Amino acid sequence: xxxxxxxxxxxxxxxxxxxxFVLPALATIFLIALFPLAWTVWESLHVxxxxxxxxxxxxxxxxxxxxxxTDGRFWGAMLHTAIFTVGTxxxxxxxxxxxxxxLNRAYRGRGLVRAAVLVPWAIPTVVAALxxxxxxxxxxxxxxxxLIDIGLMERPFVWLIHAWAAWAPVILADVWKMTPFxxxxxxxxxxxxxxSLYEAARIDGAGPWRQFIHVTLxxxxxxxxxxxxxxxxxxxxxxxxxxxxxxxGPGTSTEPIALYTFNALLQNLRFGxxxxxxxxxxxxxxxxxxxxxxxxxxxxxxxxE
Amino acid sequence: xxxxxxxxxxxVVGLLVLAIAFPFYWAVVSSxxxxxxxxxxxxxxxxxxxxxxxxxxxxERNFWIPIRNSLIVAGNTTAFCVLVGSLCAYxxxxxxxxxKRPILAFIxxxxxxxxxxxxxxxxxxxxxxxxxxxxxxxxxxYLTFAMPLTVWLLVSFFRQLPAELEEAAMADGAxxxxxxxxxxxxxxxxxxxxxxxxxxVYCWNEFLFAxxxxxxxxxxxxxxxxxxxxxxxxxxxxxILAAAVVATAPVALLVLLFQxxxxxxxxxxxxxx
Numbered sequence: 001x002x003x004x005x006x007x008x009x010x011x012x013x014x015x016x017x018x019x020x021f022v023l024p025a026l027a028t029i030f031l032i033a034l035f036p037l038a039w040t041v042w043e044s045l046h047v048x049x050x051x052x053x054x055x056x057x058x059x060x061x062x063x064x065x066x067x068x069x070t071d072g073r074f075w076g077a078m079l080h081t082a083i084f085t086v087g088t089x090x091x092x093x094x095x096x097x098x099x100x101x102x103l104n105r106a107y108r109g110r111g112l113v114r115a116a117v118l119v120p121w122a123i124p125t126v127v128a129a130l131x132x133x134x135x136x137x138x139x140x141x142x143x144x145x146x147l148i149d150i151g152l153m154e155r156p157f158v159w160l161i162h163a164w165a166a167w168a169p170v171i172l173a174d175v176w177k178m179t180p181f182x183x184x185x186x187x188x189x190x191x192x193x194x195x196s197l198y199e200a201a202r203i204d205g206a207g208p209w210r211q212f213i214h215v216t217l218x219x220x221x222x223x224x225x226x227x228x229x230x231x232x233x234x235x236x237x238x239x240x241x242x243x244x245x246x247x248x249g250p251g252t253s254t255e256p257i258a259l260y261t262f263n264a265l266l267q268n269l270r271f272g273x274x275x276x277x278x279x280x281x282x283x284x285x286x287x288x289x290x291x292x293x294x295x296x297x298x299x300x301x302x303x304x305e
Numbered sequence: 306x307x308x309x310x311x312x313x314x315x316x317v318v319g320l321l322v323l324a325i326a327f328p329f330y331w332a333v334v335s336s337x338x339x340x341x342x343x344x345x346x347x348x349x350x351x352x353x354x355x356x357x358x359x360x361x362x363x364x365e366r367n368f369w370i371p372i373r374n375s376l377i378v379a380g381n382t383t384a385f386c387v388l389v390g391s392l393c394a395y396x397x398x399x400x401x402x403x404x405k406r407p408i409l410a411f412i413x414x415x416x417x418x419x420x421x422x423x424x425x426x427x428x429x430x431x432x433x434x435x436x437x438x439x440x441x442x443x444x445x446x447y448l449t450f451a452m453p454l455t456v457w458l459l460v461s462f463f464r465q466l467p468a469e470l471e472e473a474a475m476a477d478g479a480x481x482x483x484x485x486x487x488x489x490x491x492x493x494x495x496x497x498x499x500x501x502x503x504x505x506v507y508c509w510n511e512f513l514f515a516x517x518x519x520x521x522x523x524x525x526x527x528x529x530x531x532x533x534x535x536x537x538x539x540x541x542x543x544x545i546l547a548a549a550v551v552a553t554a555p556v557a558l559l560v561l562l563f564q565x566x567x568x569x570x571x572x573x574x575x576x577x578x
Contacts, residue, residue, distance in 0.1 A: 015402035017481055022408060025393035025456055032427075033415055033449040039426035099321050102314035115564040116322050119329070122560040124510040126528040127549045131328045134335065140542055142331060142347045180325060188572035230417075237419040240512040244532050258421040258513075265425050266517055275425045282422035289417060 037282065043275035050269035057272075064276035073252055074277065077260040083167070084242075084256060085235040088174040092231055093224065095175065096182030101216075103183065104190045117180035125177065129244035132173035136160070143169075163253035166246050170254060174241055178234075182227045189223025190216070229292045233285055257281055329553070336546035343542055358547035368548060370522060371530035377440055378515075378526060379508035382447040386455040387501050394459030395485055399471065409460070415453040420513050423449065431518055438520040446514040451504050458503060458570050462496030463489070499566040502559055509556060527552045 044064055048057045068074045103113065120128065136143045138158040147153040159165045193216065201211045239258040242248060248255030248263075255263075261281060265274035335343060337354040362368045396402070397409055427446050428437075436442035466489065474484040490497075515526040522530065531548045534541060560567060 014400050014481065018396040018400035018402040018405075021392040021396035021400070024389045025452055026408065028389065028448055028452050029412070029415055032445055033418060033423065033453075036423040036426035036430065036449075037418075039429075040422060043425055043429075095321075098317060102317040102321075105314040111565070113318055113322060114568060115561050116325060118560045118564055118567065119557050120325055122506055122510075122556050123553045124512070124528045124531075124556070126510075126512050126532050127553050128328075130531065130545055130549050131332050134542055134546065135328065135331065137540075137542070140335075140343045140347070145347045176325070176328065184568060185572060188568075233417050233419075237421060239421065240528070243512075243516075258419070261421050262424065262513070262517070265428070271425050271429065278422040278425055281419050285417070285419050285422075289414070 040275045040278050040282075043271060044279045046272045048271040048275075050271060060272070064273045065280075067273060068276055068280065073255075073260060074257075076252060077255050077257040080254055081236060081238070081256040081258075084170065084174075084238055085232060087167070087171050088178070088235050089228065089231045091171070091175045092179045092182045093227065095179045096186055096227065097224075099179065099183035100186035100190055103187050114184070117183060120177045121181040121184075123177075125240040126244050128173050128177045129241045132169045132176070133160075133245050136169040160246055161250050163250055166250060166254050170242060170245050173245060174235070174238070178231065182231060185227045185230075186220065186223050189220045193219045225292065225296050229289065232288060232292070236285055236288065237281065332546050332549055332553075336543060336550050338543065340541075340543045358543035359551075362544050362547045362551070366534075366544065366548075367522070368530070368551065371525050371527045372551075374440075374524055375509055375526040378443045378447065379505050381440070381444050382451050382508050383455075383501050383504045385444070386448065386451045386504055387459075387497060390452060390455035390500075391459055391490070391497065394456045395463055395489060397456070398460045398463035399468070399489075400481070412453045412456050416450070416457055418449070418453075420450065424513070424517050427514075428517060437518055438524045440524070442518050443515060443524075443526070446518060447508055447511065450511075451508060454507060455500055455504050458500045459493075459496065462493055462500065462570065465496075466492060495566060496570070499563060499570045502563055503567065503570060506556055506559065509552075 045059060045061060046057045047055065047060050047063070049055055099117075103110065103117075135141050136159045138144065138156050138160075141156075141159075143159070144153065144156045148156070157165070159169060197215050197219070198211055201215050206214065237258050238256050239262065242254055242256055242259055243262075246254045248259050252260075257277070258281060261274055261277040264270050264277055268274075334351050336358050337356070338351055339353065339355050339357060342353065397405060397412075423446075431437050431442045431445070434442075436445070470488055470492065471481070471484040474488050475481065479487070509526075510528060511526070512528045512532070515529045516532070519525050519529060525533070527548075531545060531552060534545050534548065
């Protein structure tokens with residue numbers, strides 16, 4: 001009885017200490033992330049135009065959302081975001097898997113390769129965007145020079161003034177920057193697969209392809225899903241890359257939703273409408289995350305335990 | 306077939322390393338090429354190397370100002386996050402209390418938060434407080450992504466330490482708090498350093514908040530300064546690339562030095578059987 005009392009006392013002391021440790025960080029996150037999020041929702045129900053302060057901030061219910069639903073530029077931005085997300089995530093997962101499988105074969109110099117692979121991931125996105133804009137520059141760019149050299153083009157092509165061609169440097173830049181990161185996530189998953197499973201498959205007469213389909217892919221599924229989630233959510237809020245590479249142009253033909261929201265807020269100073277767009281971005285991101293976690297059954301908090 | 310099996314991976318990796326390295330090589334070479342030559346037919350191997358662009362970058366464009374701004378903002382954000390975050394992460398990794406899992410899930414959810422969705426209230430808030438175009442006006446918004454990131458990384462580092470360590474210390478009569486200060490913290494210095502480096506890198510690279518909450522060159526960070534470079538007649542590619550090299554070099558160096566630890570930190574927090 002006494003012993004039990006003492007354990008209960010110790011436990012509650014531990015819980016009190018835990019809360020004391022957790023609270024400062026939690027309070028910070030609440031104050032600077034959660035409270036502003038609630039404020040965005042509130043703001044989105046108002047007309048708030050910083051250019052016309054005399055109009056005040058009338059409460060307009062869902063008028064801003066109604067405006068978004070009939071706003072062609074909004075739907076265009078959603079479409080561009082979808083194009084970018086599907087294009088980059090697919091390429092990055094396929095190339096990342098190939099790279100991870102190749103890296104997983106033990107050979108000398110792997111450490112060096114792994115370091116080289118980390119660098120594009122770690123550099124500022126702005127820098128990556130500028131490097132690729134430079135390589136696709138009409139006059140100074142090496143892309144045109146190479147394409148002319150090998151006879152695919154006759155004269156320099158101005159990539160960034162064509163609605164479809166402008167996607168080439170954008171998608172290439174993102175694939176260049178993020179594929180190595182996907183490969184590292186998948187490599188960690190590959191290294192957790194027990195070699196004896198391949199041994200067993202080989203004894204059963206399975207060739208490399210069948211080993212890949214029946215051993216590698218199923219066991220790599222958790223790692224693939226994690227990479228898929230991180231990349232999708234990241235791609236959906238793409239901003240830096242496109243702001244610097246195309247500025248959303250030509251016109252608004254590569255403008256993603258985060259850039260349109262930014263323009264509505266800080267270029268046109270329409271805070272009510274911009275906030276409504278912000279809320280939509282948040283809801284879609286949240287929905288995507290929920291979809292992955294529920295439907296694909298990933299438990300991210302398990303990771304690392 | 307067997308030969309392909311042996312050489313295939315080496316060839317794939319070789320090609321990919323080339324593809325990864327080429328843009329860097331090209332940026333360095335171009336940043337050392339005289340402006341007039343940049344617009345001639347490009348050649349893989351430079352004929353003439355000059356430091357003009359780097360000189361112009363620091364002498365005419367005062368590029369040390371954005372570097373200073375970035376260091377101040379990233380340094381302060383990281384210091385605060387590691388201090389406050391390590392306590393939180395320790396509790397989440399090693400102490401028993403209800404709400405532990407919901408808090409972990411919540412923190413993970415915040416790391417996936419789209420930054421754009423809080424730009425408008427943060428702008429209004431910082432404007433009301435007179436913090437637009439100031440250092441605190443960047444450090445505060447940076448905490449939104451840096452704090453959850455720090456906690457998340459540190460939780461996985463603390464979990465890797467054997468539990469017997471604190472048990473032994475507490476059997477000796479040390480309190481939890483002392484066990485944390487005197488045993489856990491010193492032992493997790495590598496983890497703390499890795500976390501600090503990753504947080505620094507994230508802050509150094511951040512663009513959207515820095516673009517939204519600064520007004521002029523005196524407080525712009527490195528990515529904003531580079532992105533807004535303008536020339537008088539044409540895009541000043543030589544200087545832009547020189548700036549890109551300067552912005553990349555410290556990050557590349559840190560990553561190369563700490564690659565083993567960084568990979569551990571990144572993957573331990575995300576993938577494990």
